Amino acid sequence: MxxxxxxxxxxxxxxxxxxxxxxxxxxxxxxxxxxxxxxxxxxxxxxxxxxxxxxxxxxxxxxxxxxxxxxxxxxxxxxxxxxxxxxxxxxxxxxxxxxxxxxxxxxxxxxxxxxxxxxxxxxxxxxxxxxxxxxxxxxxxxxxxxxxxxxxxxxxxxxxxxxxxxxxxxxxxxxxTRVDQDDPIQAWEDHNERLRQAREYLNKKQYKKLHYKAPGTDLCVELPENHIWHGGSATSEKGVEFNPNMPTEEVFTMPHKYGIQGKVSSTKPLSYGGNLIENFSLTFKDGKVVDYSAESGEETLKHLLESDEGAKRLGEVALVPEESPISKSGHIFFNTLYDENASCHLALGKAYPTNIESGPSMSKEEMEKHGVNDSLVHEDFMMGSTETDIDGETKDGSYEPVFRKGSWAIDLE
Amino acid sequence: MxxxxxxxxxxxxxxxxxxxxxxxxxxxxxxxxxxxxxxxxxxxxxxxxxxxxxxxxxxxxxxxxxxxxxxxxxxxxxxxxxxxxxxxxxxxxxxxxxxxxxxxxxxxxxxxxxxxxxxxxxxxxxxxxxxxxxxxxxxxxxxxxxxxxxxxxxxxxxxxxxxxxxxxxxxxxxxxTRVDQDDPIQAWEDHNERLRQAREYLNKKQYKKLHYKAPGTDLCVELPENHIWHGGSATSEKGVEFNPNMPTEEVFTMPHKYGIQGKVSSTKPLSYGGNLIENFSLTFKDGKVVDYSAESGEETLKHLLESDEGAKRLGEVALVPEESPISKSGHIFFNTLYDENASCHLALGKAYPTNIESGPSMSKEEMEKHGVNDSLVHEDFMMGSTETDIDGETKDGSYEPVFRKGSWAIDLE
Ligand SMILES: [Zn+2]
Ligand SMILES: [Zn+2]
Ligand SMILES: [Zn+2]
Ligand SMILES: [Zn+2]
Structure with missing residues (x-):
């Protein structure tokens, strides 16, 4: 062999x-x-x-x-x-x-x-x-x-x-994917453990809002009440632990569909339906994209945003430190599975119902009430870099550092 | 290229x-x-x-x-x-x-x-x-x-x-498949024309029975009234001419499901569901296999025959001259599409409804009445060789040569 x-x-x-x-x-x-x-x-x-x-x-x-x-x-x-x-x-x-x-x-x-x-x-x-x-x-x-x-x-x-x-x-x-290590299974268990710590920290904090600052980006993202951060392994309805993405470096939750304000600029190209959208920015008001532009692929971006009502709103907020192995590789992979695990990102479109308490059993009306976005699309785009700072806003209005210069500002083992 | x-x-x-x-x-x-x-x-x-x-x-x-x-x-x-x-x-x-x-x-x-x-x-x-x-x-x-x-x-x-x-x-x-010729399309038109002549000759004759004689074979096959010989191109319900098999060298019709008497010996291995059945013979009485044996693959033959009631009866009678390009190649292809076009063959199982007048619109009862066999299987097996003689029995009981020593005994252009 x-x-x-x-x-x-x-x-x-x-x-x-x-x-x-x-x-x-x-x-x-x-x-x-x-x-x-x-x-x-x-x-x-x-x-x-x-x-x-x-x-x-x-x-x-x-x-x-x-x-x-x-x-x-x-x-x-x-x-x-x-x-x-x-x-x-x-x-x-x-x-x-x-x-x-x-x-x-x-x-x-x-x-x-x-x-x-x-x-x-x-x-x-x-x-x-x-x-x-x-x-x-x-x-x-x-x-x-x-x-x-x-x-x-x-x-x-x-x-x-x-x-x-x-x-x-x-x-x-x-x-x-750690396959070159002696024991990839163990390496994944350790990795899942670190991601578990990050998500549990954030789940305990229950920040009201995240504030992003980076070149071309000044964005405030409201998180719904009882949002849940996931990352690393997930657990199926039947209680079986699995990893939806390999690799995975992100912890992620859902934003409130009416609670996004400001402007965000992409840091990596987005490949959508086989076409690349590069150096684009989106401006949000009350959760909805009200303006956009792209250096290339603007027509494709337009089609993506116009897929349906929910395609103009966000369904995912994900945090990935710049020291992730993908980021460190220095390559652009032109493949969401890899590139999304290099950087902090957001997704246009459908939110994962598991990112909010009782989400999987919510009716359309309840989803609407809790600010859970729905759409036929779910498209991640990268907006993190080594210049990204993120603060979490607590319920009493104080700000706490979450990311500084693209890395965790909290302690993980 | x-x-x-x-x-x-x-x-x-x-x-x-x-x-x-x-x-x-x-x-x-x-x-x-x-x-x-x-x-x-x-x-x-x-x-x-x-x-x-x-x-x-x-x-x-x-x-x-x-x-x-x-x-x-x-x-x-x-x-x-x-x-x-x-x-x-x-x-x-x-x-x-x-x-x-x-x-x-x-x-x-x-x-x-x-x-x-x-x-x-x-x-x-x-x-x-x-x-x-x-x-x-x-x-x-x-x-x-x-x-x-x-x-x-x-x-x-x-x-x-x-x-x-x-x-x-x-x-x-x-x-x-004549692809090595300058104009394969024309070559197929000429080839289809020869097969058309053979099938039209047999359709006009409307033999009551075919009598096969060869080493290990002494078989009488009754043909139903209004049977139709096909071969070469076929015509779809919408009137489009097509070739169901490439290559194809056979003309074929259906036998009467109750009208097979005698013994037939295979001349080539039969590959069924990935297993080979070799040197086998079948004995028929009133259309049904009443005895069988095989030098190898007898168990597979048994399963084939026991698939359902119709698997023990015949659904196809096909005539192929031994000077067909496949026979002349001298190879055994272990592939029915090729081997069936090297030799005269019969098929166990379902008959093609198009091989009898009004066949496609017949009810189950009408099929039964006309001797049209039905089954979930349709398996060709080769029983022709350079020693195969076939006579056609006319309605008045006289015998006419159809095949001699594995070749047409009738004139074709
Ligand atoms: Zn993600
Ligand atoms: Zn995503
Ligand atoms: Zn055939
Ligand atoms: Zn056949």
Whole structure:
């Protein structure tokens, strides 16, 4: 076995144990590009080894997705197959875990009419609402891991051959996910413990507001009453601990949908539906984007914001110290799973219901009352840097430092 | 572009034009192993070029199928997902064509309990009954083409490297499907014309019975009244001409389900559910298998025959001259699409309703009355050789030569 194969084996093991934490008798859905067949086969073999009752693969191929996005009539793009949505729903309701293997070409849809992409995304989001709610409410365990697909690797490491770029990207992936360590499972337990401390500190504080200051950013974010900070591992409805994202460096909660004021500037490009939005800023009034601009991809940003009413409001506030391994790597990955774990970020769109007490069982009316944002989209964008200062405003109106120069201003082990 | 790529392009073109004959505005389902991604991408690009509204790929992976067949609990194997069957049905009813890219490893399921395979096959056949009826009645256009997957190629050309074996198998595929000729489209038109002559000759004759004589074979096959011989191109309900199999060298019709008497011996191995059945013979009385034996794979043969009531009766009688390019190649392909076009064959199981007048609209009762066999299986097995003689018995009881020493005894251009 080559070193690379050994690491893929460890990576697969980690994804099953610390990612979805697959239990004997459970089914597993794997979303994966056909390019990732080697990893998918290893994961599947290990899943059956752990007693999986079935491994269902939803294969995809970027070149075929591109052809469809480019050529299919709008009517076809706007119609997500109902039978597919029902199949996915049926499986998660039957207790299947969901593992997404993810490494898209960031430039895939460059040049494709952004309205077509937005319509297709909207159709799939609508059709998959129930399925996605199931996942976002942690009713089953789920996880996203990366795969160093050639086109992605060439974007991160331009000028190299596809093979060399892939091997460099794998090196980064294995390092950042701690797969290169002797005992990755233990390393993840330690890491989860540190994130647990950060979230418990913030949960005890119950800040009323967070105040962000950085170049181009002067933002006040209100947090709803009884908000909950999550980070690291999560726990499913059935009590199974899992890691939704690998890597993960963030602790995050939800903002109050009517409580955002001021301006925020992005610090990293946002790749949306295969198109890049760069150096953009958003101005909020009472939680809603009232102005925006972007150095490039402004049209794509417009489509994102206009997806629906909730796309103009925030659904996530996440804190990530700049000394995270991803930030330290110095690379821009053009991949949200990696880049979002490099920096503090916010998300436009839907809030995770688990980020507020009783969230998963709230009616639409209760969500509205508590300021929980809803939308068909959920898009993280990075706005943290080594110049980011954040203060927490307590209930009595005093300010406490939370972040200074992009790092925690509180004590963690 | 390499020679191989140019040939793949011609092959893809042929599959779309002469195979499914895809029309502008139609959708296309492609069943394919992920290993065939290069060909699938070429076909898809050309399909959109011809105005396809959508190309839906049903990817599969043999190693994953193997793992599932080996590990999943029986309850999972016995349950074909209803949502998937409904999705496929929905598409063909919406006018989608179906192209199957096919090149399985003949030894894939060796060592897997044949009862598990039979149960899984039965579950999928049951779930897909409506979908398969749609296809078998030519309500839409459909076609099967081969792809030289490594494991298959290594079986056909043992002792070579995977790459060398694949390249030799591609050579055979391109030759046998006439892709190596200057104008494959014209070559297929000429070929279809010869098959048209053979089937029209037999349709005019309306033989009451066929009498087979060969070493180990002495068989009388009754043909139902108003049986129809097909061969070469078919015509869909909407009047579109297509080639269901590429290659195809056969003309075929249905036997009367109660009218088979005598013994038949196989001349080529039968690969069923990944297991080989070799040198077997079947004895029929009043259409039903009353005795059987096999030098190897007898257990698999037993499971095949016991799939259901109709699996013990015949559903197809096919005539193929031994000078067909596949027979002349001298290879055994361990692949029904190829081997069935090397020799005269019969099929156990379901008859194609289009092989009898008004077949597609017959009720179960009418099918029974006319001797049309029904089953969840349809398995071709080869029983022709250079020693096969076949006589046709006319309505007045006289005998006419149809085949002598494995070749047509009638005049064709
Ligand atoms: Zn986040
Ligand atoms: Zn997020
Ligand atoms: Zn046949
Ligand atoms: Zn057949």
């Amino acid at each position: 080559t070193t690379h194969q050994k690491r893929l084996e460890k990576y697969a093991e980690l994804a099953l144990k610390k990612g979805v934490n697959l239990q004997s008798g459970q089914g597993l859905i794997i979303n994966a590009p056909i390019e990732a067949a080697d990893l998918v086969r290893i994961i599947s073999a290990k899943a059956y080894g752990r007693g999986a009752k079935n491994v269902h693969i939803e294969w995809s191929d970027e070149l075929l997705s591109y052809m469809k996005m480019k050529n299919a009539p709008m009517k076809v793009l706007e119609t997500f197959p109902k039978w597919k949505a029902e199949g996915l729903e049926e499986m998660v309701k039957d207790g299947y875990s969901l593992l997404t293997v993810y490494g898209p070409n960031p430039d895939l849809l460059k040049g494709v009419d952004s309205e077509r992409i937005a319509k297709a995304n909207k159709a799939s989001a609508e059709a998959l609402t129930e399925y996605r709610d199931y996942i976002m409410n942690d009713k089953t365990t789920w996880s996203i891991i990366a795969y160093a697909q050639a086109a992605w690797a060439e974007k991160v490491f331009p000028g190299l051959s596809a093979e060399a770029a892939q091997s460099k990207l794998w090196e980064q992936i294995f390092k950042i | 390499t020679t191989h790529q140019k040939r793949l392009e011609k092959y893809a073109e042929l599959a779309l034009k002469k195979g499914v004959n895809l029309q502008s505005g139609q959708g296309l389902i492609i069943n394919a192993p992920i290993e065939a991604a290069d060909l699938v991408r070429i076909i898809s690009a050309k399909a959109y070029g011809r105005g396809a509204k959508n190309v839906h790929i049903e990817w599969s992976d043999e190693l994953l199928s193997y793992m599932k067949m080996k590990n999943a609990p029986m309850k999972v194997l016995e349950t074909f997902p209803k949502w998937k069957a409904e999705g496929l049905e929905e598409m063909v009813k919406d006018g989608y064509s179906l192209l199957t890219v096919y090149g399985p490893n003949p030894d894939l399921l060796k060592g897997v309990d044949s009862e598990r395979i039979a149960k899984a096959n039965k579950a999928s056949a049951e779930a897909l009954t409506e979908y398969r009826d749609y296809i078998m009645n030519d309500k839409t256009t459909w076609s099967i083409i081969a792809y030289a997957q490594a494991a298959w190629a290594e079986k056909v050309f043992p002792g070579l490297s995977a790459e060398a074996a694949q390249s030799k198998l591609w050579e055979q595929i391109f030759k046998i």
